[in-house]
Amino acid sequence: MDKKTFGMIATVVAIMVVALLISAMPGDDIMEKSKDTTVVNTQLLGKSVRGFKGATPVKIYIRKNKVVKVEALPNRETPKFFNKAKALLAEYEGKSVNKAAKMDVDGVSGATFSSKALKKNVQLGLAYYKEHK
Numbered sequence: 068m069d070k071k072t073f074g075m076i077a078t079v080v081a082i083m084v085v086a087l088l089i090s091a092m093p094g095d096d097i098m099e100k101s102k103d104t105t106v107v108n109t110q111l112l113g114k115s116v117r118g119f120k121g122a123t124p125v126k127i128y129i130r131k132n133k134v135v136k137v138e139a140l141p142n143r144e145t146p147k148f149f150n151k152a153k154a155l156l157a158e159y160e161g162k163s164v165n166k167a168a169k170m171d172v173d174g175v176s177g178a179t180f181s182s183k184a185l186k187k188n189v190q191l192g193l194a195y196y197k198e199h200k
Contacts, residue, residue: 096108096110096111097109097111097112097195098195098196098199103130103131104128104129104130104135105128105129105130105196105200106126106127106128106129107126107127107129107192107193107195107196108124108125108126108140108192109124109125109126109127109140109188109189109191109192109195110122110124110140112188112191112192112195113125113184113187113188113191113192116184116187116188116191117180117184118142118144118149118152118180118181118183118184118185119144119145119148119180119181120142120143120144120145121142121143121144122142122143122184123139123140123142123144123149123181123184123185123188124139124140124142124188125137125138125139125140125156125185125188125189125192126138126140127159127189127192127193127196129164129196132163132164133161133162133163133164134159134160134161134162134163134164134167134193135160135161136160137156137157137159137160137189138156139153139156139185144181148177148178148181149178149181151175151177151178152174152175152178152181152182152185153181153185154175155172155173155174155175155182155185155186156185156189158170158172159172159189164193164196164197165197167189167193168190168193168194168197172186174186
């Protein structure tokens with residue numbers, strides 16, 4: 068093999084290695100922007116925030132610096148109690164991000180662990196948004 072062929076092969080291999088390393092890098096799966104709405108997903112941010120039976124991630128939809136919607140993501144909480152707790156998420160809707168981040172929403176009696184975990188996830192998501200917008 069001559070030097071020119073060897074050099075071309077080495078260059079191609081180097082490019083492939085760089086491409087592989089770049090594709091393996093973690094992306095920002097926490098916040099994504101679609102048109103005029105930013106969605107913050109707390110699945111990674113709040114993975115250590117535990118309800119009664121585990122993580123209770125949420126998606127926070129933000130438009131023009133206001134919380135449009137907060138949606139509970141799949142989790143392992145007991146549906147009977149979690150459905151009561153997730154009702155508190157509506158309290159954040161329509162509020163500015165700054166106001167929502169400072170809110171102390173009442174938890175739901177009988178679903179205390181789930182309520183606290185949901186509130187913590189919302190706080191984490193809003194703090195992340197404020198820091199990275």
